[in-house]
Amino acid sequence: MLRRCFLSCCLLMVCTVIILFPYRAYAEDPLSEETRKLLEKSLSIVEIDREIKKTEGLKTQAQSKLDMLSGELEAKQAQISASQSQTDDRIRAYYMGEREDLLGALLSTESISDFISVLDIIDMIFERDRDILNDYQEAYRNLMDTRDKQSQLLAELTELKNNLLLQRERVSELQASVNSSLKGSSDAEKLKALMEEMNAYWNNVGLFEVRRHFKALAEAMVDLPEFLKNNGNSITASGTNYTISIKQEDLNAFLRSENEIFNNFAFTFEDGRIIAEGKRDSLQLRVEGHYTIENEPQNSIQFHVDKLVFNGLVLPDTTCRELEEDFDLGFYPKLIIPLVEANEVTLQKGLLIIKLKLAL
Structure with missing residues (x-):
């Protein structure tokens, strides 16, 4: 029994060293x-x-x-x-x-x-x-x-x-x-080792953590309509038109109340784009995207991933599209106010504005 525990501890230590080695190396010797x-x-x-x-x-x-x-x-x-x-x-x-x-x-x-x-x-x-x-x-x-x-x-x-x-x-x-x-490098073997370590870290930890964050975000978005309905300052009406205004600090507070994973993760609204960024242990994640109005298969406000940065490295568009397909990060106006449709979404500094109209 003691022998098995000892072997398990050794294996865990080896895995930890393999996973964290590239990041200690980065800290000591910043990447060119x-x-x-x-x-x-x-x-x-x-x-x-x-x-x-x-x-x-x-x-x-x-x-x-x-x-x-x-x-x-x-x-x-x-x-x-x-x-x-x-x-x-x-x-x-x-x-x-x-x-x-x-x-x-x-x-x-x-x-x-x-x-x-x-x-x-x-x-x-x-x-x-x-x-x-x-x-x-x-x-x-x-x-x-x-x-x-x-x-x-x-x-x-x-x-x-x-x-x-x-x-x-x-x-x-x-x-x-x-x-x-x-071929043109004077230290090709070191670069190969660095690439192998980075790829191993991504496959063993990074991909799982990125998908875990997106899954938590998709689950939280299910409860966003209820949060907006309960937050009286978020919705204003003018005749048959409605406006939903979401402050970035309110969104961050909501997400942190939904899942502690967002305690080290923050959303920032800028002109025309939304940025989600966070750091935990040796993992850094940055997501940049924007919202669009979609009417098929139903009226909704969908989030599109424009850029995904993992530990300072930009991931390809295939990863962005896969995350969009696998996780629904949008929300649906009819769940907030029945019989309405979104017709405009705008991102300003610190503020997300959604304009709605009655679907007659």
């Missing part, structure tokens, strides 16, 4: 601009490689779905062909007046019982006609739906393939640039 750019490129390669693997997985899934849809399409086309002749016969009967003979037979009956019998037969014939026509229409609709899904999936698959080509080209260019810098 050239080295910082080299580390950024190395980190971008890691992140874009991760995006490539993710995209390859999505491409495989899309291709599998496309193959399945192609099989369904063939089956539906066979079903359409099988029922085509029956449908044509029914339609031809109506256009050629053959169904009028049934009405003639009904009118020529000589007794009530014969009339009812012929009426039942006619009803059965018409019902069968309706069933055949309805089945054909349903099969045709299903065929069109499947074709639409196939077309949409083909477009998505094409986009995924193009994205893969683009990202692979980016990685190739970045790798060539890194190799060139290392």
Whole structure:
């Protein structure tokens, strides 16, 4: 038991040294601009490689779905062909007046019982006609739906393939640039070690911590409408127009009341952009972004990540887009005031202003 505890402690100490080593080195020997750019490129390669693997997985899934849809399409086309002749016969009967003979037979009956019998037969014939026509229409609709899904999936698959080509080209260019810098460096081995340590820290700690902060922020945004409703000074009305004003200090107080992770994290509103910045232990994070009004799938105010800086290193746009897709950092005006829509959002120094109007 003591031996296992000793080994665990040793392992923890080794991991801690590996993780923190680059940052002690930075403090003792500040990075040159050239080295910082080299580390950024190395980190971008890691992140874009991760995006490539993710995209390859999505491409495989899309291709599998496309193959399945192609099989369904063939089956539906066979079903359409099988029922085509029956449908044509029914339609031809109506256009050629053959169904009028049934009405003639009904009118020529000589007794009530014969009339009812012929009426039942006619009803059965018409019902069968309706069933055949309805089945054909349903099969045709299903065929069109499947074709639409196939077309949409083909477009998505094409986009995924193009994205893969683009990202692979980016990685190739970045790798060539890194190799060139290392080749021309007098201390290439030290730079390689520094890149490996930075990449290991990002993969083992940095990525997890960044996603943890974004997850906490997304969870907090769910409660923001209730906070604004309870804060009487945030909302003003003028006729059918409303204005929501959020001070940066109020937002920071709200976030810290939601999660202690924001105790070392602060939001700053500037003209046209919002900055979130914080530091904890050996991790520094800075997020720059802006808000836009979106009307699809519903009216909302969405946050867009323009820049993500981890320990002084700018991460690639692929990481920004992934965080936007995985975490909803927007909020929805109808949750604050029913029957309204946001039509303008403005960021000023220290203030976020949202203008709303009644959705008539």
